[in-house]
Amino acid sequence: MSLLRPWLARGIAALALLTTASLTLAQTPTAAARPRITVLATGGTIAGAGASAANSATYQAAKVPVDKLIAGVPELSDVAVVKGEQVFQIASESFTNDKLLTLGKRVSALAKDPEVDGIVITHGTDTLEETAYFLNLVVNTDKPIVVVGSMRPGTAMSADGMLNLYDAVVVAGSRDARGKGVLVAMNDEIHSGRDVTKRVNIKTNAFFSQWGPLGMVVEGRSYWFRLPAKRHTANSEFNIDKIDALPEVQIIYGAGNMALQMYEAPQRAGAKAVIHAGTGNGSVAGYAVDALRGLRSAGMVVIRSSRVGDGFVLRNSEQPDDKYDWVVAHDLNPQKAKILAAVALTKTSDTQELQRIFWEY
Structure with a gap:
């Protein structure tokens, strides 16, 4: 019996090693099984760098290229086959309508590619919500599109970009994310691109x-708890492939003691619509009503939104919207209302149709 013990011990050890290797292979998805994700980089804080690790709020945005962003999160290869593409390298406050169109058309093209299962867009946080909502309106696909950013550059202590990017790739590669519209992955949470701000x-x-x-x-x-109720992406009547320009839309921010010259500026700029970011329930100061009515009489669409963070604007409350032929933005904040107005105006300037669109999207 003693002669068999060394052989038996070696056999048991080999069997254990083989079992461990088999379990490891079973738990690690093969390249063929992993979702194929394209990361489109546009700059922002997630690609930023500070002078030292202590600089979490003072830094230069849009410095790190996409290949280094991806290489900085080696765990991505465990959950997806990831490719990177640098679309822009800018701080997001510099996004323009032309850049929205360029990005949207690229996302649409990738969404049609059978070799792409999901798309992640790295973006500066200042206008991330506008871009996410724009894509939610105009890219006709049920493939996951996830917009992600960070509040601290990667050089800072407790930088959040690494985990945010990892989470975004996880969500973009999840079958459960299909058909839920454009999403935003930030701080462990998954938000609708329509709602988030x-x-x-x-x-x-x-x-x-x-x-x-x-x-x-x-x-x-990823864990899911509710679904978006408004129309989006594959169910949208808007299509980025058919949009080559966005009409000018401007915002007037409501406050006490408004200067009426502010109401003249959108018209001089050639705006087709103005978003009035009113106080409370989209209120308009009594002395400014005629100025807005004048804009409408001149052919400009007037949309009442609110500067308040939450809630929504009730039609014909505070102002007789039917009488003045104005539109209300429902629960969209001024910057989101601006995006929807610009997209909607590519199809119609009829105020009843525009109001329907604001209810549905």
Whole structure:
């Protein structure tokens, strides 16, 4: 019996090693099984760099190229086959209509590619919500599109970009994310691109949705709790492939003691619509009503929104919208209302149709 013990011990050790290797292979998805994700980089804080690790709010945005962003998160290869493409390298406050169109058309082309299962867009946080909503309106696909950014550059202590990017790739590669519209993955949460907005400028929990997030990402797995109710992506009547220009839309920010010259500026700029970011329920000061009515009489569409973070504007409350032929933005904040107005005006300037669109999207 003693002569058999060394052989038996070696056999048991070999069997254990083989079992461990088999389990490891079973738990690690092959390249063929992993989703194929394209990361489109546009710049922003997630690609930023500070002078030292202590600089979390003072830094230069849009410095790190997409290949280095991807290489900085080696765990991405565990969950997806990832390719990168540099579309822009800018801070997001510099996004223009032309850049929205360029990005949207590239996303649409990738969404049609059978070799692409999902798309991630790295973006500066300042206008991330506008881009996410724009794509939500105009890209006709059910493939996951996830917009992601960070509040701290990768050079900072407790930088959030690495985990945010990892989570975004996880969501973009999830079958459960299909058909849910354009999503935003930030701070472990999954938000609808329609609802989400940036409310804080120096904290990592900067993005909120007044109706709540759609889900969460925890340790490489997405969990879902609600669905978006408004029309989007594959169910949208708008198509980026047919849009080559966006009409000019401007915002007038409501406050006490308004200067009426502000109401003249959008018309001089050739705007087709103006978003009035009123106080409270989209209120318009009594002395400014005639100025807005004058804009409408001149052919400009007037849309009442609110500068208040949450809630929505009630039609014919505060102002007789039917009488003045104005549109209300429902629950969209001024910057989101501006995006929807620009997209909608590519198809119609009829105020009844525009109001329908604001209810549905």
